[in-house]
Amino acid sequence: MGSTQEVIVRFLRNLGSRKEVEQYLKLFSSVDARRFAVIRVEGAVLQDDLETLASALTFIQRVGLTPVVIHGAGPQLSHQLRDAGIDPERVDGVRVTTPQALEIARKVFIRENLRLVEALESVGTRARPVTSGIFEARLVDKKRFGLVGDVTQVHTEAIDSALRSGHMPIIASLGETPAGQILHVNSDVGAAALARALEPFKVVFLTHTGGLLDQDQQIISAVNIEEDYADMLAEPWLDSDTRTRLQAIKELLDGLPRSSSVSITSPENLVRELFTHKGAGTLVRRGEHIRLHESMEKIDRNRLAELLEQAFGRKLTVDYFTRKDFYRVYLSDSYRATAILTLEDGIPYLDKFAVTSEAQGEGIASSLWHCITRDNKQLFWRSRLDNEINGWYFQKSDGSFRTDKWVVFWYGIHNFDTIRRCVELAKAMPPTLKQHSIGS
Ligand code: ARG
Numbered sequence: 001m002g003s004t005q006e007v008i009v010r011f012l013r014n015l016g017s018r019k020e021v022e023q024y025l026k027l028f029s030s031v032d033a034r035r036f037a038v039i040r041v042e043g044a045v046l047q048d049d050l051e052t053l054a055s056a057l058t059f060i061q062r063v064g065l066t067p068v069v070i071h072g073a074g075p076q077l078s079h080q081l082r083d084a085g086i087d088p089e090r091v092d093g094v095r096v097t098t099p100q101a102l103e104i105a106r107k108v109f110i111r112e113n114l115r116l117v118e119a120l121e122s123v124g125t126r127a128r129p130v131t132s133g134i135f136e137a138r139l140v141d142k143k144r145f146g147l148v149g150d151v152t153q154v155h156t157e158a159i160d161s162a163l164r165s166g167h168m169p170i171i172a173s174l175g176e177t178p179a180g181q182i183l184h185v186n187s188d189v190g191a192a193a194l195a196r197a198l199e200p201f202k203v204v205f206l207t208h209t210g211g212l213l214d215q216d217q218q219i220i221s222a223v224n225i226e227e228d229y230a231d232m233l234a235e236p237w238l239d240s241d242t243r244t245r246l247q248a249i250k251e252l253l254d255g256l257p258r259s260s261s262v263s264i265t266s267p268e269n270l271v272r273e274l275f276t277h278k279g280a281g282t283l284v285r286r287g288e289h290i291r292l293h294e295s296m297e298k299i300d301r302n303r304l305a306e307l308l309e310q311a312f313g314r315k316l317t318v319d320y321f322t323r324k325d326f327y328r329v330y331l332s333d334s335y336r337a338t339a340i341l342t343l344e345d346g347i348p349y350l351d352k353f354a355v356t357s358e359a360q361g362e363g364i365a366s367s368l369w370h371c372i373t374r375d376n377k378q379l380f381w382r383s384r385l386d387n388e389i390n391g392w393y394f395q396k397s398d399g400s401f402r403t404d405k406w407v408v409f410w411y412g413i414h415n416f417d418t419i420r421r422c423v424e425l426a427k428a429m430p431p432t433l434k435q436h437s438i439g440s
Pocket residue numbers: 024202221222261263272273274275276277278279280281282283360361362363
């Protein structure tokens with residue numbers, strides 16, 4: 001089918017490295033079909049971005065993966081209720097659902113569900129509407145919220161049956177009591193319950209904003225819970241929505257396997273988020289700790305050397321670990337990120353900074369930098385002129401000086417003579433990596 005091919009070509013062109021795509025494809029297909037991904041689609045996205053959404057989901061299915069999709073219909077429902085003259089009252093942020101409102105909600109949910117199913121089918125993607133039978137629910141508090149349900153059990157038969165026959169299950173977030181009373185289930189609650197039942201590799205939230213935002217309204221690329229969570233919650237700029245969202249995500253991840261992660265992105269960026277290291281959106285993982293070592297004693301030198309050599313594409317000089325005393329070595333649990341500091345004339349010098357691109361995508365470089373700046377009030381370092389990371393270093397440093405071979409960076413140093421001394425020291429530092437790149 002012509003249109004499908006176009007979809008694939010369009011996305012592939014956007015993606016960049018084929019190797020990365022293949023790596024993620026392999027990873028995502030290494031688990032049971034039902035454990036690839038739960039994708040929760042915000043009602044507003046369904047309303048405004050249906051076509052892009054259908055293309056992105058189609059791409060994913062064409063490469064052989066089937067996500068389980070669950071959607072909300074918030075704005076559509078508000079609209080419909082208003083039309084019916086019902087004022088949707090909210091108690092503690094929960095939409096009160098009267099029997100009359102539920103009747104409308106049910107229709108709206110089914111209609112929105114079918115819109116997505118049809119959009120998919122129209123581009124040749126087999127999809128199955130699932131508007132009941134998944135969420136067993138009980139009334140939360142009938143007096144206060146009306147017919148709003150809390151999920152007590154998830155029945156996955158309809159999902160498995162859809163997956164078995166190659167259909168993408170499209171789930172509306174409606175629940176039923178064991179006696180058959182339909183209840184309104186918040187789609188975030190539904191998505192979380194579904195994720196706990198299926199334990200997927202990825203839980204994806206598709207939103208209009210396409211990620212969690214920082215103080216400048218920029219998308220935060222990644223959150224490594226182990227290192228960043230506490231500090232982030234303490235940030236005064238974090239708005240209450242983002243805070244609540246982050247807390248809910250942490251809670252969700254706590255109940256999932258360590259390998260699971262959450263991504264918040266938009267339909268436009270979904271494919272890039274899934275199939276590249278860098279992603280496009282916010283990736284949240286339970287992640288890993290970064291430990292500070294003041295000696296090499298507890299460090300596996302071979303693993304550390306491997307990380308450095310892989311990151312720089314060159315061999316370390318044989319005496320690298322013995323020639324100098326290391327002042328502080330930061331190392332992530334997985335040996336995918338490290339920063340090695342020495343002390344030069346009493347000032348910390350960043351001798352090596354290496355993070356694999358995969359770990360960069362997970363936000364480990366930021367966590368690592370956070371640890372460095374927390375512990376070291378001053379720092380200087382050098383980087384080759386053509387190093388791709390320099391743009392990042394320019395942002396992180398207070399100043400820099402360019403020589404014929406290096407850019408020397410520093411932060412926390414304000415005395416001109418000290419800066420000059422640091423530049424000279426950095427320039428004169430003997431090489432620690434061999435000239436030739438590995439494999440050349
Ligand atoms: N493709 C990987 C994943 O989905 C990495 C995504 C990185 N995303 C980011 N926003 N930093 O797990």
